[in-house]
Amino acid sequence: MARIVMKFGGTSVADLDRIRNVAQRVKAEADKGNEVAVVVSAMSGATNQLVDWCQKLSPLFDAREYDAVVATGEQVTAGLTAIALQNLGADARSWMGWQIAVETDGQHGKARISSIEADELIERMKQGQIPVVAGFQGIGPDNRVTTLGRGGSDTSAVALAAALKADRCDIYTDVDGVYTTDPRIVPKARKLSKITYEEMLELASVGAKVLQTRSVELAMKEHVRVQVLSSFSDAPGTMVVDEDEVVEQEIVAGIAYSRDEAKVTVRRVPDRPGVAAAIFVPLAEAHINVDMIVQNVSADGTTDMTFTVGKTDLPRATAVLEQARQQIGYAEISTDPNVAKISVVGVGMRSHAGVAGTMFRTLAERGINIQVISTSEIKVSVLVAAEYTELAVRALHTAYELDA
Amino acid sequence: MARIVMKFGGTSVADLDRIRNVAQRVKAEADKGNEVAVVVSAMSGATNQLVDWCQKLSPLFDAREYDAVVATGEQVTAGLTAIALQNLGADARSWMGWQIAVETDGQHGKARISSIEADELIERMKQGQIPVVAGFQGIGPDNRVTTLGRGGSDTSAVALAAALKADRCDIYTDVDGVYTTDPRIVPKARKLSKITYEEMLELASVGAKVLQTRSVELAMKEHVRVQVLSSFSDAPGTMVVDEDEVVEQEIVAGIAYSRDEAKVTVRRVPDRPGVAAAIFVPLAEAHINVDMIVQNVSADGTTDMTFTVGKTDLPRATAVLEQARQQIGYAEISTDPNVAKISVVGVGMRSHAGVAGTMFRTLAERGINIQVISTSEIKVSVLVAAEYTELAVRALHTAYELDA
Numbered sequence: 001m002a003r004i005v006m007k008f009g010g011t012s013v014a015d016l017d018r019i020r021n022v023a024q025r026v027k028a029e030a031d032k033g034n035e036v037a038v039v040v041s042a043m044s045g046a047t048n049q050l051v052d053w054c055q056k057l058s059p060l061f062d063a064r065e066y067d068a069v070v071a072t073g074e075q076v077t078a079g080l081t082a083i084a085l086q087n088l089g090a091d092a093r094s095w096m097g098w099q100i101a102v103e104t105d106g107q108h109g110k111a112r113i114s115s116i117e118a119d120e121l122i123e124r125m126k127q128g129q130i131p132v133v134a135g136f137q138g139i140g141p142d143n144r145v146t147t148l149g150r151g152g153s154d155t156s157a158v159a160l161a162a163a164l165k166a167d168r169c170d171i172y173t174d175v176d177g178v179y180t181t182d183p184r185i186v187p188k189a190r191k192l193s194k195i196t197y198e199e200m201l202e203l204a205s206v207g208a209k210v211l212q213t214r215s216v217e218l219a220m221k222e223h224v225r226v227q228v229l230s231s232f233s234d235a236p237g238t239m240v241v242d243e244d245e246v247v248e249q250e251i252v253a254g255i256a257y258s259r260d261e262a263k264v265t266v267r268r269v270p271d272r273p274g275v276a277a278a279i280f281v282p283l284a285e286a287h288i289n290v291d292m293i294v295q296n297v298s299a300d301g302t303t304d305m306t307f308t309v310g311k312t313d314l315p316r317a318t319a320v321l322e323q324a325r326q327q328i329g330y331a332e333i334s335t336d337p338n339v340a341k342i343s344v345v346g347v348g349m350r351s352h353a354g355v356a357g358t359m360f361r362t363l364a365e366r367g368i369n370i371q372v373i374s375t376s377e378i379k380v381s382v383l384v385a386a387e388y389t390e391l392a393v394r395a396l397h398t399a400y401e402l403d404a
Numbered sequence: 405m406a407r408i409v410m411k412f413g414g415t416s417v418a419d420l421d422r423i424r425n426v427a428q429r430v431k432a433e434a435d436k437g438n439e440v441a442v443v444v445s446a447m448s449g450a451t452n453q454l455v456d457w458c459q460k461l462s463p464l465f466d467a468r469e470y471d472a473v474v475a476t477g478e479q480v481t482a483g484l485t486a487i488a489l490q491n492l493g494a495d496a497r498s499w500m501g502w503q504i505a506v507e508t509d510g511q512h513g514k515a516r517i518s519s520i521e522a523d524e525l526i527e528r529m530k531q532g533q534i535p536v537v538a539g540f541q542g543i544g545p546d547n548r549v550t551t552l553g554r555g556g557s558d559t560s561a562v563a564l565a566a567a568l569k570a571d572r573c574d575i576y577t578d579v580d581g582v583y584t585t586d587p588r589i590v591p592k593a594r595k596l597s598k599i600t601y602e603e604m605l606e607l608a609s610v611g612a613k614v615l616q617t618r619s620v621e622l623a624m625k626e627h628v629r630v631q632v633l634s635s636f637s638d639a640p641g642t643m644v645v646d647e648d649e650v651v652e653q654e655i656v657a658g659i660a661y662s663r664d665e666a667k668v669t670v671r672r673v674p675d676r677p678g679v680a681a682a683i684f685v686p687l688a689e690a691h692i693n694v695d696m697i698v699q700n701v702s703a704d705g706t707t708d709m710t711f712t713v714g715k716t717d718l719p720r721a722t723a724v725l726e727q728a729r730q731q732i733g734y735a736e737i738s739t740d741p742n743v744a745k746i747s748v749v750g751v752g753m754r755s756h757a758g759v760a761g762t763m764f765r766t767l768a769e770r771g772i773n774i775q776v777i778s779t780s781e782i783k784v785s786v787l788v789a790a791e792y793t794e795l796a797v798r799a800l801h802t803a804y805e806l807d808a
Contacts, residue, residue, distance in 0.1 A: 016460055053484055056420055058491035065490070069483035070499050072476035079473035080457055087462035094472050098502065099547060143503060236571070 002167040003035040005124070007135065007157035010044035012231035013077045016084075022231060023084035025172070026130060030090060035125040037164060038092075039135045039157040040081050042073025047150075063108035067137075068148045071097070072375055073136035074153065075192040082132045085328070088249040090128040098145065100108035102156070106140030110149040112214075113138055113156070116163035117388055125164070130152055133160060152213035162222035169219070170237075171211060171224045176230035177238035178203065178210055178227040180402040181255040185390050188403040192253060193236070198242045199253040202345040202379045204341055212369060216240065251355060255393050258341045259386055261308040263371065264317060268331035271298040278328045279305060279321070286320045288313045292374040292383060293340070302307035302331075306384065339371065340389040344396060356380045362399040368392055405570040407439040407529070408738065411539065411561035414448030415578040416635035420488075423544045424530060426635060427488035429576070430534060433661040434494060439529040441568060442496075444485050445563040452556075467512035469553045471541075475501070478538035478557065486536045489744070496534040499525070501541035502549065506560070514620075516551040517542055517560070520567035530566070537564060539573030558619035566626035571632045573623070574641075575615060580634035581642035582614055584678025585659040585805040589794050596657060600647045603657040605785045606749040620644065647751055653793045655752035655759060656804040659797050662745045663790055665695060665712040667775065667792045671707055672735035675702040682732045683709060683725070692717045696745070696778040696787060706735075710776055711786060715741055743775065744793040747785040748800060760784045766803040772796055 006029065022040075022080060030036045050070045054061045065328055078094035085092035096264035097104075100121065104111035121131045140146045148155050161169035171313035176191065178200065183189040195203075205214045210228055219226045219240060221332075230236025240244075269275050276295070283290055286363025288309055296304040309317045314335060321333055349355045350364050359380055363370060368391065397403060411435065412426050426444075427471055434440045443449075454474045457466045482498035489496035501508075505526065507516035518529065523536045539557025544550045552559055558575060565573035582604065587593040599607075601624035608617045613631055623644060625632045632773060633641025642650075661736065673679050680699070692713055700708040713721045725737055753759045762783055767774060776787035788796055801807060 016457060019461065034413055050480065053480075054419060054487055056483055057423065057487045061487045062490055062497075065486045065498055067481040068500070069480050069487075072479050075476050075479075076454065076457075077471050079469040082469045083458055083461045083465045083473075086466055093466075094469055096472070096549075145500075 001035070003031045003164060004029055005037050005039060005157050005161040005164065005166045007039040007153060007171045008041065008213040008231055009153065009167065010041040010047070011043075012172050013040055013081065013217060014044040016080070018231075019077070019080050019084050022081060022172075023088055023090075026085060027088045027090050030128075030130060031038055035374070036130050037121060037125060037160060037166070038081060038130060038132045039153060039160060040074060040077040040132060040207075041135050041153040042077055044078070046073040056323065060287065063253065064144055067108045067145050071134070071137040071145045071147055073137050078134040079133045085130055085132065090130055090242065091128055092132055093282065094158075095131050096134045098139040098143075100133065102159070103359035104138035104140055104146045106142060106144075106146060108140070108146055110147035111138055111140065113148070113159045118157055118160070123166060133295065144185065151212035151215075154212040155218060158215045158222070158224050158226060159218045160169075161224045162218070168227070169224050171226060171228050172231035173210065173228060174232065174237045174384075175210060175228070176233055177228050181397050182257070182394055185257075185393050186397045186403075189394065189397065190402060190404045192238050194239045194241055194246050195253055195330070196246055196347050197240055198347055198378055199345050200240045201258050202343065202376070203254055212241070214365035237379060245258045250346060252346035252402065253343055253348075254345055254398070255396045255402070256343045256345060257389055257393050259389065260311055261339065261341055261383075262311045262314040262335060262337040263306060263308055263315070263339045263383060264321075265334045265336075266305045266328065267334065268329045271301055271303040271327050276305070282320050282324045283309070286316060288317050288320065292372045294372045294374075299399045308339070308372070338386045339383050340386045341381050341391045341394075342389070342396065343379055344400065346381045347378050349378050349380075358399055359396060362395050363392060366391055366395050380404045405439070407568060408433055409441050409443060409561050409565040409573045410576065411443040411557060411573065412445065412576045412635055413557065413578065414451070416576050417444055417446075417485065417531045418448040418697045420484075423481070423484050423488050423633075424429045426485060426576075427492055427494075429635065429804050431492045431494050432512060434532075434534060441525060441529060441564060442534060442535050443541050443557060444478060444481040444532065445557040446481055446537060450477040450480070462618045468548055468550045471512045471549050473547045474643045475541040475551055480538050481537040482536045489534055489536065490654070493533055494534055496536055498536050499537045501538060502543040502547075504537065504561070506542035508542035508544055510546060510548075511551060512544070512548075512550055515544065515550035517552070520563055521558035522564070522567035523529075525569060533572050555619075556747070558616040559622060562619045562626070562628050562630060565628045566622070567604055570573045571672060572628070573628050575630060575632050576632075576635035577614065577632060578634065578636065579614060579632070580637055580639045581632050583658070586661070586799055589661075590796050590801045590807075593732050593801065594806060594808045596642050598645055598650050599645045599657055600650055600751050601644055602647065602751055602782055603646045603749050606747065606780070607658055615644070619741070635724045636684050650751075654750060654806075655756045656748050656750035656806065657752075659750055659804070659806070660749060660758060661748045661793055661797050663743075663793060664715055665743065665745055666715045666718040666741040667710060667712055667743045667787060668718070668725075668737060669727065669733045669738045670732065671738065672706040673681045675705055677709040679732065680709070682728065685727045686724050687713070687721060691718060692721050692724065696776045696785065698776045698778075712743070712745070712776065721731050742790045744790045744796075744802065745785050745787055746793070746796045747783050748804065749783045751782050753784075762803055763800060766799050767796060770795055770799050
């Protein structure tokens with residue numbers, strides 16, 4: 001007997017038939033003698049509709065009211081899923097964030113969970129009741145509804161699993177696991193049976209949109225075993241686990257890509273101490289995340305600074321830099337949204353040299369020019385022209401012997 | 405300066421444009437220096453969609469889950485209306501039933517409000533904030549969301565007005581007031597500038613679907629001055645007030661009709677004590693409301709008993725009576741759904757004789773046969789064949805000199 005949290009995303013509860021399917025899966029786990037808690041997202045499309053209404057009424061909407069409106073999506077699904085479970089003869093009830101309570105820091109629209117009062121849920125689960133928890137939502141210190149930001153239901157599920165001391169947190173989604181790369185680009189991509197939290201974090205943050213980054217961070221911190229699997233098939237999924245649970249470690253776990261970033265080059269910046277701060281502090285103050293950064297070697301006392309920002313932040317980033325032109329003292333700014341970031345990820349890199357070399361050689365053989373390079377302990381990322389995305393991903397997938 | 409509760413029904417908040425219109429009306433009242441609280445229904449159609457989902461998942465859905473699902477409709481509108489008000493520069497915030505709190509008896513799906521904690525709202529209103537309250541919802545003793553039953557937002561508004569000691573409760577709807585009868589049948593129907601609670605109750609319960617009956621009862625009990633008016637025009641509405649506020653009292657305030665009832669006749673019932681109980685106790689136990697009742701004079705030791713039930717209850721009513729045939733000992737049951745109840749309503753009847761006589765004579769002159777008669781202090785109702793509905797209403801409207 002195990003204690004399991006089962007989380008179902010928006011496509012898994014998109015209509016009544018799918019909610020019935022979810023109820024059957026949950027009931028099946030409970031019938032095996034497991035204690036089960038369920039976390040649900042809003043029906044797919046529901047959240048977008050609610051967000052759209054808020055934005056149309058006021059571009060500068062009050063985040064507290066946005067939360068009150070948007071949190072209804074998960075409330076609806078929680079109630080409907082409880083009804084579907086009851087219809088199968090299960091003892092189930094819905095829980096909203098404020099009822100449990102899922103306490104958050106009150107940062108409306110992007111709240112972080114501070115604690116979950118799990119005692120009553122555990123007591124009821126021991127008696128066979130299945131709690132159906134509205135994901136994505138909590139309550140702030142001022143007794144108002146908060147939401148966790150897009151994709152927050154994954155975080156709700158992992159936090160609940162930690163609070164319940166669950167044996168496993170199963171994240172049901174529309175893909176059946178984590179692949180070595182995007183199967184739409186590389187048909188030979190393999191499903192990984194296990195992946196470490198660290199690798200998953202790198203894959204999630206570079207574009208493999210399977211799990212929300214924060215949920216993986218939380219799972220790693222709280223040692224929650226997360227499984228990613230499909231609600232539409234019975235295939236086993238991918239377990240996201242501690243590094244020591246992965247016995248036969250591949251050097252490279254997967255190849256990720258992202259076309260969500262744009263390149264910014266600030267040309268002929270005076271090459272003196274403080275100039276990086278002059279560029280990046282105003283961007284940070286405008287809440288613009290900067291990712292890859294490279295500084296050219298100096299020539300004539302000036303240098304070029306290249307970095308990437310989210311594509312949607314590009315207009316704001318250039319505006320901020322133009323406003324700070326005097327302080328920075330650059331000659332010109334050039335931008336390029338037609339770039340892709342390709343990343344090779346694997347904890348095995350720590351103990352194996354040559355991973356980056358293989359990457360650069362493979363891309364060079366295909367004639368793909370590398371514009372920016374950045375590395376971490378378990379990842380090498382390069383920026384290339386967007387048109388080479390598929391070619392680069394396929395070549396690297398083969399080069400690291402990931403093809404099925 | 406007055407303290408006003410403004411309630412907007414589903415058609416008044418049906419889309420973003422209408423919500424903007426609501427915000428403008430509210431802002432205008434606040435700009436006059438009034439303290440304003442708003443109560444909103446769900447966007448029209450939203451509640452039906454949510455109810456439909458619950459019913460499709462399980463015909464015997466859990467009323468507690470139904471409430472969790474259905475209450476989201478008003479939550480969405482409250483948040484959106486607060487955003488629309490803020491966009492006009494007003495200080496506004498949404499309130500859900502559990503936040504205020506609107507305490508109810510916990511009868512899920514048809515809860516009754518037991519108390520409203522209004523102190524914080526009053527404090528904020530004094531500081532110029534406009535509370536936007538989700539109607540139709542409250543919280544039960546078990547900390548779960550309850551709803552008040554269809555049309556319950558009217559009751560929410562009146563209860564809030566009582567708790568806030570408001571000077572007025574304005575119910576904005578898609579009609580611009582209470583008419584002497586249905587203007588679709590009688591184009592000469594007049595809008596009443598004032599009507600008493602008692603008259604409004606009789607009109608509401610016999611088919612003039614302007615205000616929920618319970619909201620009028622509550623307004624009468626708590627002496628809340630209710631105004632019915634249109635959110636789509638600036639015409640003055642109808643004030644529902646205490647009898648002593650209506651100075652020039654008409655004898656008859658209006659003519660109402662209902663085609664929602666069916667006639668049941670139980671033939672050749674033994675005419676002995678206890679037989680009425682034998683018929684009506686089983687119906688009451690099956691939660692079937694019986695309205696008009698008439699017992700024929702006895703012949704041969706038997707009598708016929710005729711009464712009306714809601715049309716939707718007719719199949720259940722006959723089933724109940726067939727099951728109780730032995731105990732009642734009747735010869736046969738006949739039913740007729742093609743009937744209409746026509747009612748003449750007015751507090752002036754108390755002091756004026758001849759109102760019923762005028763009704764009977766008017767109908768007789770048109771050759772309309774009266775099947776059942778029932779009377780109260782301020783109402784005379786008759787049951788006629790449904791095909792005569794319009795003719796009867798028009799003739800009575802003229803007979804009581806109500807034509808404009």
